[in-house]
Amino acid sequence: MAFFGWDKLKLIGKSDKQQINKKEEGSGPAVKCKRCGEIIIKKMLEGNLGVCSHCNYHSHISAKTRINLLIDEGTFVEHDSDLRSLDILGFERHGKSYSKKLEQEIKKNRMLSAMLSGVGKLKERPVAIGVTDPNFIAGSMGSVVGEKFTRLAEHALEKRLPLIVVSGSGGGARMHEGLYSLMQMAKTSAALGKLREAGVPYISVVTDSTMGGIWASWAALGDVIIGEPGAHAGFTGPRVIKTTINQDLPEGFQRSEFLLEHGQLDLIVERCEMRDKLASLLDLLLGDTTKTA
Amino acid sequence: MQDNSTLPFERPLFELRARIEDMLSNSEQTEGLENQVRVMRQQADSMEKELYENLSPWNTVQIARHQSRPTTRDYIEHSLDRFEELHGDRAFRDDMAIVTGLASIEDERFMLIGQHRGRNVEERHQSHAGCSHPEGYRKALLKMKLAERFNIPIVCLIDTKGAYPGIGAEERGQGIALAENIRDMSLLNVPVICCIIGEGGSGGALALGIGNKILMLQHAYYSVITPEGCASILWRDGELKAEAAEVLKLTSKDLKERGFIDDIVPEPLGGAHRNSASAAKFLRESILAAIKEVKQIPQEELAQHRYDKYRKFGEFLSNQTLPDFDEEEKSAEEALEAESGAAQE
Ligand SMILES: [Zn+2]
Numbered sequence: 086m087a088f089f090g091w092d093k094l095k096l097i098g099k100s101d102k103q104q105i106n107k108k109e110e111g112s113g114p115a116v117k118c119k120r121c122g123e124i125i126i127k128k129m130l131e132g133n134l135g136v137c138s139h140c141n142y143h144s145h146i147s148a149k150t151r152i153n154l155l156i157d158e159g160t161f162v163e164h165d166s167d168l169r170s171l172d173i174l175g176f177e178r179h180g181k182s183y184s185k186k187l188e189q190e191i192k193k194n195r196m197l198s199a200m201l202s203g204v205g206k207l208k209e210r211p212v213a214i215g216v217t218d219p220n221f222i223a224g225s226m227g228s229v230v231g232e233k234f235t236r237l238a239e240h241a242l243e244k245r246l247p248l249i250v251v252s253g254s255g256g257g258a259r260m261h262e263g264l265y266s267l268m269q270m271a272k273t274s275a276a277l278g279k280l281r282e283a284g285v286p287y288i289s290v291v292t293d294s295t296m297g298g299i300w301a302s303w304a305a306l307g308d309v310i311i312g313e314p315g316a317h318a319g320f321t322g323p324r325v326i327k328t329t330i331n332q333d334l335p336e337g338f339q340r341s342e343f344l345l346e347h348g349q350l351d352l353i354v355e356r357c358e359m360r361d362k363l364a365s366l367l368d369l370l371l372g373d374t375t376k377t378a
Numbered sequence: 379m380q381d382n383s384t385l386p387f388e389r390p391l392f393e394l395r396a397r398i399e400d401m402l403s404n405s406e407q408t409e410g411l412e413n414q415v416r417v418m419r420q421q422a423d424s425m426e427k428e429l430y431e432n433l434s435p436w437n438t439v440q441i442a443r444h445q446s447r448p449t450t451r452d453y454i455e456h457s458l459d460r461f462e463e464l465h466g467d468r469a470f471r472d473d474m475a476i477v478t479g480l481a482s483i484e485d486e487r488f489m490l491i492g493q494h495r496g497r498n499v500e501e502r503h504q505s506h507a508g509c510s511h512p513e514g515y516r517k518a519l520l521k522m523k524l525a526e527r528f529n530i531p532i533v534c535l536i537d538t539k540g541a542y543p544g545i546g547a548e549e550r551g552q553g554i555a556l557a558e559n560i561r562d563m564s565l566l567n568v569p570v571i572c573c574i575i576g577e578g579g580s581g582g583a584l585a586l587g588i589g590n591k592i593l594m595l596q597h598a599y600y601s602v603i604t605p606e607g608c609a610s611i612l613w614r615d616g617e618l619k620a621e622a623a624e625v626l627k628l629t630s631k632d633l634k635e636r637g638f639i640d641d642i643v644p645e646p647l648g649g650a651h652r653n654s655a656s657a658a659k660f661l662r663e664s665i666l667a668a669i670k671e672v673k674q675i676p677q678e679e680l681a682q683h684r685y686d687k688y689r690k691f692g693e694f695l696s697n698q699t700l701p702d703f704d705e706e707e708k709s710a711e712e713a714l715e716a717e718s719g720a721a722q723e
Binding site for chain 1: 541543544545547548549550551552553554556557558560561562564565580581584585587588600601602603607608611612613615618621625626627628633636638684685688689691692693694695696697698699700701703
């Protein structure tokens, strides 16, 4: 797992280090679970696909890691890797520069945008697949992510390939690109409308966290919508709701289990079982029951 | 109806006008006074013209949010010839934040779908000031599909800060409702015209905003996020809202230049609230012209026309490659990242 994303699992401070030295001497660098706060050895977390062994929190993994988890080795062909965002509105004020941020994110993540898209085989089944990278400006959608998604959906339509998109986009629509970002919701949703009319299946996989304009467009439009356990997904962020209504939010609000209970997800699938589950669903949707999932 | 309450940036103008009134009522009519008043009136007129022709984006937002700005129900009363309101989503509730019904202007009939902020305290309470719940968006879509079955064009009036942020809204699938509206509007086989009449707040506006023709009132705004929200998230200071309004390019003029909207509907001098009758007349004429125009598109091309319209939105660079990262730079970056990670705790 070479491309593990560490943003949210924060590197531990001094006191935690002492604690870890006592517990697991010489086991290498460690991180702290975002959800339960337990200290986990980095290597062990990687071995467990980024899932916390204490609380089952499905932490962020990079888009490349996700592709490696789902797509047969050597079959992934990337599309549109040449597209790069630009600061079209001139967000360069108060010590914050969108251009600089883009440069830094490109360096940090070794990719030009927040989405990795292409075609490949999932347990030998040909698919079109897109993954947003939660580490690239929170996986938010600007013109490039919208364009890559739309091109991917159009390719899936043309080739009649089932489409799978994994979202992990705490950021929603990227405000630095103003109405250009908002219009990506329209563009991508319209492309999915065509797919729907043509009867090409689209499976949306929602991971922690999928918010705002991404949840309110393609993430919520799957023929089948799958959530990873504990993934946070919704339109308005909990902090905004809390301040608006001035009231505490219910336990587990907007998490996968909550969404399943309220009829918004079709199912919840553990990360280690995602590949098998997707394969089985595709067979049943496409009417091919001869393969073994 | 006319409202003369002032916004802060209008104060100098209103003070000048008040001074003129004072002079007229408090003094004896003399020839000298008449001249002075005439000059001052000219001054005030040119000041007014100057002021509203050069509104800052933030001033525009203030006018768009003006308490007395005409609402959907005002336009229903004054812009339409007929209106038969149809309520409810046939599933959960009648959301008063979105008003729907069959309407006509002259010989054009259409389905009107309008976000309603409310004209008074009671209405604002009922409609959550125009912030709709999922059932409101589902009501809108249901009525649009009714219109489609009877080959009736659809006119959407957009006026919302955004979709309602609440527990019930999320429980009932706010995001899903918005997404499905956006997708299904793109597929409708009847003409769709959208007009932003006040606030065009993000996804909550877009969910009624997929049309063959997009109109926008002169002093309305349309944005991915409120200026306050943008300023506080990006610069951690909500007070920088005026600057955010500027960068976001949210005015009708900016959006027309960039191709996001097709036509600007003029407003009376000073904003629609200064003369709601004439605002209603402008809107009526614009809707009528837009329907006639969009009806020229052959029915089987309407959905594709909409698809192509939204397909082109986006600005980016192509043929780019990842920059080379030399190893030294890479390890320095990683060290820096480790440091900032530790500092976050
Ligand atoms: Zn944990």
